[in-house]
Amino acid sequence: MQIEFLGTGAGSPSKQRNVSSLALKLLEERKAIWLFDVGEATQHQILRTTIRPRKIEKIFITHLHGDHIFGLPGLLSSRSFQGGDEPLTIYGPKGIKEYVQVALRVSESRLSYPLKFVELTDDGEIFRDATFTVSAKRLDHKIACFGYRIEEHDHPGELQVEKLQALGVPAGPVYGQLKAGQTVTLPDGRTLDGHDFIGAPQKGRIVTILGDTRKTKAALTLAAHADVLVHESTFAKNEARLAHNYYHSTSAQAAQVAKQAQVGQLLLNHISARYVGKAATQLAYQVREIFPATRVVKDFEEIDIPLK
Amino acid sequence: MQIEFLGTGAGSPSKQRNVSSLALKLLEERKAIWLFDVGEATQHQILRTTIRPRKIEKIFITHLHGDHIFGLPGLLSSRSFQGGDEPLTIYGPKGIKEYVQVALRVSESRLSYPLKFVELTDDGEIFRDATFTVSAKRLDHKIACFGYRIEEHDHPGELQVEKLQALGVPAGPVYGQLKAGQTVTLPDGRTLDGHDFIGAPQKGRIVTILGDTRKTKAALTLAAHADVLVHESTFAKNEARLAHNYYHSTSAQAAQVAKQAQVGQLLLNHISARYVGKAATQLAYQVREIFPATRVVKDFEEIDIPLK
Ligand SMILES: [Zn+2]
Ligand SMILES: [Zn+2]
Numbered sequence A, B: 001m002q003i004e005f006l007g008t009g010a011g012s013p014s015k016q017r018n019v020s021s022l023a024l025k026l027l028e029e030r031k032a033i034w035l036f037d038v039g040e041a042t043q044h045q046i047l048r049t050t051i052r053p054r055k056i057e058k059i060f061i062t063h064l065h066g067d068h069i070f071g072l073p074g075l076l077s078s079r080s081f082q083g084g085d086e087p088l089t090i091y092g093p094k095g096i097k098e099y100v101q102v103a104l105r106v107s108e109s110r111l112s113y114p115l116k117f118v119e120l121t122d123d124g125e126i127f128r129d130a131t132f133t134v135s136a137k138r139l140d141h142k143i144a145c146f147g148y149r150i151e152e153h154d155h156p157g158e159l160q161v162e163k164l165q166a167l168g169v170p171a172g173p174v175y176g177q178l179k180a181g182q183t184v185t186l187p188d189g190r191t192l193d194g195h196d197f198i199g200a201p202q203k204g205r206i207v208t209i210l211g212d213t214r215k216t217k218a219a220l221t222l223a224a225h226a227d228v229l230v231h232e233s234t235f236a237k238n239e240a241r242l243a244h245n246y247y248h249s250t251s252a253q254a255a256q257v258a259k260q261a262q263v264g265q266l267l268l269n270h271i272s273a274r275y276v277g278k279a280a281t282q283l284a285y286q287v288r289e290i291f292p293a294t295r296v297v298k299d300f301e302e303i304d305i306p307l308k
Helices: A042-047 A072-081 A096-106 A161-166 A173-179 A217-223 A240-245 A251-260 A278-285 B042-047 B072-081 B096-106 B161-166 B173-179 B217-223 B240-245 B251-260 B278-285
Strands: A002-007 A021-026 A032-038 A056-060 A088-093 A115-120 A124-128 A132-138 A146-152 A183-185 A191-193 A206-209 A228-232 A265-269 A294-296 A302-304 B002-007 B021-026 B032-038 B056-060 B088-093 B115-120 B124-128 B132-138 B146-152 B183-185 B191-193 B206-209 B228-232 B265-269 B294-296 B302-304
Touching: A002 A042, A021 A042, A021 A206, A042 A072, A056 A072, A072 A088, A072 A096, A088 A096, A096 A115, A096 B096, A115 A124, A132 A217, A146 A217, A161 A173, A173 A183, A217 A228, A217 A251, A228 A251, A240 A251, A251 A265, A251 A294, A278 A294, B002 B042, B021 B042, B021 B206, B032 B072, B042 B072, B056 B072, B072 B088, B072 B096, B088 B096, B096 B115, B115 B124, B132 B217, B146 B217, B161 B173, B173 B183, B217 B228, B217 B251, B228 B251, B240 B251, B251 B265, B251 B294, B278 B294
Parallel strands: A032 A056, A056 A088, A088 A115, A206 A228, A228 A265, A265 A294, B032 B056, B056 B088, B088 B115, B206 B228, B228 B265, B265 B294
Antiparallel strands: A002 A021, A002 A302, A021 A032, A124 A132, A132 A146, A146 A206, A183 A191, B002 B021, B002 B302, B021 B032, B124 B132, B132 B146, B146 B206, B183 B191
């Protein structure tokens, strides 16, 4: 599991940073890529990575501001042009469906794959399968905006084969029963409880990806104990007033959320073009007294999220 | 007057060529830039040029395929963000207004300037002022597609001041009357015809910019005696069958149009990603026996169009 940042800027593209998009790479976990926001030229950024558009299984849109959605019709068309045929689901605030459908209809684009929309109106779980659960919660932006919490389910413990062999239990169907946690009586009369032969489960990872927002309680719930929190930092530490007026956060506010939610790592994105070079890196240094594991990410930066 | 190519590829962006857009730079003529088509990431390409979005006065869309329009909402938003306040007019086939308006409404983008739409349904003149006339004609593409002919009006001849001075005619209001072509009686009784004192007018330039099309008669009318013809060349010389099936042209068909229309120069764009490097340059070499002044253009190439 990795996050690859495709656009880490705010508002308009600059030479340094494209507008918002990031890829949550779940290639080992589910042979798939999930995108979060698709600003204009996201498909152009993807051309410079190893990501194959046909692998994109889900797209989560935080909100409908142009710098978060204007790359969507082009990406969807190119995925089709490149022969993608697997279904794709787009999650996002009400309006995302109309926007995409009008763009595809007017341009007479016919997609080679089924496209599904899940428009969000309330907080709650929006997806669950055998390995992942995703929930969304409304943030505090000028326009409806959702943050996403992606929870990998715990990996069940492995069967401790060496321990069974040491006890002279021969391999066979009994191994499967023990692994399933059943109690088994062996031909020689011994009774074994599967739970005694299963290692500790491995905790699933939690990734929280927020959209544009003022500091808000919902962010804490979404980010609680996350391995990684991706949080906007449109403004610097001392610009709380500006941040409030424009419905955004400062780097300090992001760090406070990270601290209170006890996350593992805080990644700052949605960096305004007014912070270039060192001034951008400073956004993180300035708040390490609040939350040490903070960094400002760049376009094309890839962050690995290992199992603990 | 120059043409700067912003995207010369077909269908999807590649590392070599972005999707369609070009700028007709009329900075000397009217302190303005006219864009033709706005594929995705046109605003990103513009970041790498000297073009200032606020100078864009008119946008002409040939047709609504995604590779020609998906950059429009982003460009319009950024022009506003950068403080553009001059009106902007968009010309294009029916549907362009709905597409742009839905994108701006859904993203809650409020523009800082008046935006006007002229939706084209018939062939004919679509703009005329003191210095330029633009006419449009329907081409033969799968979707409604227009080609544009931009005619600069002739520059009237200069008043031949030396000739008047040699005749001892003193400077004064009479110079203006003569320049306007009037017949004037001087205080000393002499009668002068303004036409005798005005140099030859300078021919205005003609630029023809076609959208995607099969070979069609309309192209000839639009291109007649143009200084520059910009013509798509999605397919190579020998691919007439493919070109027909996909509603496109070969480089040979473009060259035939250039020859018959007796244009000054043929610029081939809308180059498929299957032709890279030498294979792309070849598209022009292969047809120079039909029309010698042919070249394949690249992204960021600028072509000067001098007065004759
Ligand atoms: Zn926003
Ligand atoms: Zn087309």
